[in-house]
Amino acid sequence: MAAYSDLTNDVLEHITNFLAFPDHYRFGAVCKNWRSVSKRRRYPPVPQLPWLVLGEEKETRKRKFYSLSDAKHYSIEIPELHGRYICGSSHGWLFAVDIKINGTLVNPFTRECYELPPFPSFSTKTDVTTLVEKVLSDYKGGPRNFTFEEMRTLIVFKAILSHDPKERSDFTAMIMFGKFRTPAFWRSGDLCWTVVDGPEVSMHDIVYFKGNFYVLSPGNELYVVDFESKPKLIEVGPQVDIEGIPAQRYLIDFNGNLLLIERFCECVEEKVEELLNVTVEFNVMEPNLEENILYEWHHLDDFAVFLGRNSSIYVNSYHFPKCKRNGIYFTHTTDSHSAEKFGCHDLGVFHMTNKTISKFYSDEVFPPLVGSPVWFTPNPWSF
Structure with missing residues (x-):
């Protein structure tokens, strides 16, 4: 031999x-x-199963990842992510925010970067620091002194890309920022972010689907981003009566279908002196833009979806024996204060067949970190 x-x-x-x-x-x-x-x-x-991007080790400053394929944690030296908060992932790239609230688009394994312009403010007279203080006073119930570490976790709620920058140089980045998670976009080469005009309600999610960015409101109104001379949101989708109040709604490009997924949570009192949110159920629906109605989905067949502050991800479980078919993998979404203090307790997989939830990890909780874990799939250029 x-x-x-x-x-x-x-x-x-x-x-x-x-x-x-x-x-x-x-x-x-x-x-x-x-x-x-x-x-x-x-x-x-x-095809690859997504990884979870976690925090960094204090001693080594290595970035921690959790791999679903072999159920292991990995610590990897990535200087471009040192001390940075991750607010989104898309096409194998991470949106990272440093302690000075500067944003960078990073491919963690090729270590290529795009420096992003300063994040948009509520007015031209408001600098980033004042913007952050305003956002936090709205969230926390009143003004107080905040560290930049606290500030940066509430500036950008989510960030995604239209395309992989290695495949198309004319890609567009879209973020949801501030109190109302207002959409704003940046095209490669622009000097600043462009804010998209729309209703002053706290948007839930954004997705790039068949050449357009779609934004979802709390009432399940679906908007498309119009990039004309004055970018704005145009309502295109159905509004329906909602039973209960979902903790979060997601949009996902699922195998060529635009799906709307509602996540329901309950407050439980742990051994700590604080109530924690725990996910209990998901509803999956498909907006029909022509008939202006929502169709309910009861199964995802052999597929699994991965929800969080990442661009929509789905995989065919046929390729991955350890992946739960007909399942919804979700990450911790409680505020960053809870995650830092108690660890990321609310992660799991929802089984649509019997509407139960199980863990996809062995530890009782993930270690404390700034912000939420983010699903991430390395792109082909990372290999």
Whole structure:
């Protein structure tokens, strides 16, 4: 039998096409030849399960990740993410905010970056610091002194991309910022963010779907972003009566369908002197923009979706034996103060078949961190 080191490059390249992301890096660590092969793949990798982006280790400052494929935590040295809060992920890129409230778009594994302009303020006379203090006074119930560490977690609620910047140079970034989670966009090359005019209600989610950005309001009104001379929101979707008040609503591009998913939580009193939100159920619906109604979905077949402050992610569980089919994987969404103090307790997978919730991780809670964990799928350029 020939030694593994004698395998030809064509054979080695073929092998790398079937490796999960952690195994790809182990492959490259075997020897110089294998590492060289791992860096010049000619074909797209196999589908990958998302990772969770967590905080960083205080001693080493390495960024912590949780891999679903092998149920392990990984600590990786990524200087571009040192001390940064993650407020979104899209197409294998992370939106990171530093202690001075500066935003950067980072590919954590190729370490490429785009420096983003200062985040928009409520008026041209309001600087970023004043903006943050206003947002926090609205959230917390009154003015007080805040650290920048606290401030930056409430500036941007979510951030996504229209395309992978490595595939299209004319990509657009969209954020939801401030008290009302107002949409604003930035195109590569712009000097500043452009705020999108719309109703002053706290928006729930945003998605890029078939060439347009769609925004969802608390009343399930669906808007499309109009990029004309004065960008604005135009209502295009149905408004329906809601039973109960969802803690959060999500929009997802699911296999060519635009889905609206409602997440319901309950307050429970733990051993701590504070009430914590715990997810209990999800509803899945499909807006029909032509008939102006919502169709309820009772199953996702072999697929699983991943909800959080990331661009919509879905995978076919057929490719991943450890992935729960017909399931909704969700991340902790309680405010950052709770996450820092008690850890990220509200993570799990909702099974649509029997409407139960189970854990996808072994630890009782994830360690405390600033903000919420974010789902992240490495793109092909990361391999």
